[in-house]
Amino acid sequence: MCELHFCSSTSEENALNVCPDKTVRRLQSIMKLMRLHRQKSWKVNLPNISIRSFETIGTGRWLDDEVINYFVTKWCSKSQTALGLNTFFACKFLFEGSSCISANSVEHLTSEHESRVQKWCLAAKKAQNLSSWESVFIPINESNSHWYSACINFRLQRVEIYDSLREVYLKSRENPVPLRKNTKTMLVLMWLTEILGRMRGEEVWLRNNPYTTWQFDPHAKVPFQSNNFDCGVHTLWHPNMSLSWECLDFGGDMSGKRIRLAQEMLEDTQHGRLNIPVPPSSGKIQLYSSAPSRSQSRRRTRNQTPHSFTTTGNDSDAAALSRRRRRQRGEASTANAGGYESKKISEDDETKQDDGKDSEDTS
Numbered sequence: 001m002c003e004l005h006f007c008s009s010t011s012e013e014n015a016l017n018v019c020p021d022k023t024v025r026r027l028q029s030i031m032k033l034m035r036l037h038r039q040k041s042w043k044v045n046l047p048n049i050s051i052r053s054f055e056t057i058g059t060g061r062w063l064d065d066e067v068i069n070y071f072v073t074k075w076c077s078k079s080q081t082a083l084g085l086n087t088f089f090a091c092k093f094l095f096e097g098s099s100c101i102s103a104n105s106v107e108h109l110t111s112e113h114e115s116r117v118q119k120w121c122l123a124a125k126k127a128q129n130l131s132s133w134e135s136v137f138i139p140i141n142e143s144n145s146h147w148y149s150a151c152i153n154f155r156l157q158r159v160e161i162y163d164s165l166r167e168v169y170l171k172s173r174e175n176p177v178p179l180r181k182n183t184k185t186m187l188v189l190m191w192l193t194e195i196l197g198r199m200r201g202e203e204v205w206l207r208n209n210p211y212t213t214w215q216f217d218p219h220a221k222v223p224f225q226s227n228n229f230d231c232g233v234h235t236l237w238h239p240n241m242s243l244s245w246e247c248l249d250f251g252g253d254m255s256g257k258r259i260r261l262a263q264e265m266l267e268d269t270q271h272g273r274l275n276i277p278v279p280p281s282s283g284k285i286q287l288y289s290s291a292p293s294r295s296q297s298r299r300r301t302r303n304q305t306p307h308s309f310t311t312t313g314n315d316s317d318a319a320a321l322s323r324r325r326r327r328q329r330g331e332a333s334t335a336n337a338g339g340y341e342s343k344k345i346s347e348d349d350e351t352k353q354d355d356g357k358d359s360e361d362t363s
Helices: 008-015 020-036 053-055 065-079 086-096 111-127 166-174 183-199 229-238 237-243 255-271 292-303 318-337 340-362
Strands: 002-005 083-084 136-141 146-153 158-162 215-220 286-289
Touching: 008 229, 053 065, 053 318, 065 083, 065 086, 065 136, 065 229, 065 237, 065 255, 083 111, 086 111, 086 136, 086 183, 111 183, 111 340, 146 183, 146 229, 158 183, 166 215, 183 215, 229 237
Parallel strands: 083 136, 158 215
Antiparallel strands: 002 286, 136 146, 146 158
């Protein structure tokens, strides 16, 4: 059995990639069990998060906007230094239309736009219980086909755009600045930075100012995605660069990151907690080296809840679950000590039941 522990440090979290195939199968098992129990066990304690949204965390899925919004809000609230704007902000203020392809022209933005931006940001600050902030994180959904993000950091005086598509980065770096993909987006981000500066009580002058000390990178280098569906997972890890939670050193298969997202959301659903950080180091995942038998699978499905894949450290619920599992293992050992006959009878009964079901289906 390969036992992997979640931890906030990069090295510990990367341990999930030690057994990549088993990690993928474990993630698939979590999603399968959630589908089996979706009607009676999924309690919506998380606003706007449905079972369909949760399932997009599964292998090979494109994260939907509600999953992105949930973790941006929660993690930025946890940081107490970053303001997270949801996925609808960019299409309302930074781009022309909801596709987020063509950036707004700064000349067409008025004082009314500025007033609406301030109201939006104040509402986000209140929702995240922030007394102040020094950076702003903005996820961007391009044509419902790709996630990338922008970050405005007042402490470092930097405005950066993070895109995990390798071809976008390489092609844009070859072009002069005026012809790069995100140059127009950077101009409207400079407009936004000036507004946010006034909200912070700072005078920030960026446009047409060759003497500014701020730095701008429309194509900051980040780890590249290895497929066409992990852009959302990459986007969720982009704030870590500005928040300095960890070094952005990851890539390849992102199933380990997806398991972390799934566990964290399941813990929050179980306890009805929103915007209360759940330390990833408190849980663990067990990856079995061999597949269970058919009868074992039946018993596990009957006895486990959707949350049996997760533990919550010192939580009383986790302790009770652990004790219950130990009792079950003890009862199983006692039953096995009674001899082979009881096991054979049990298996014969299951065989008869299966034969009966097959005969009914045939009739």
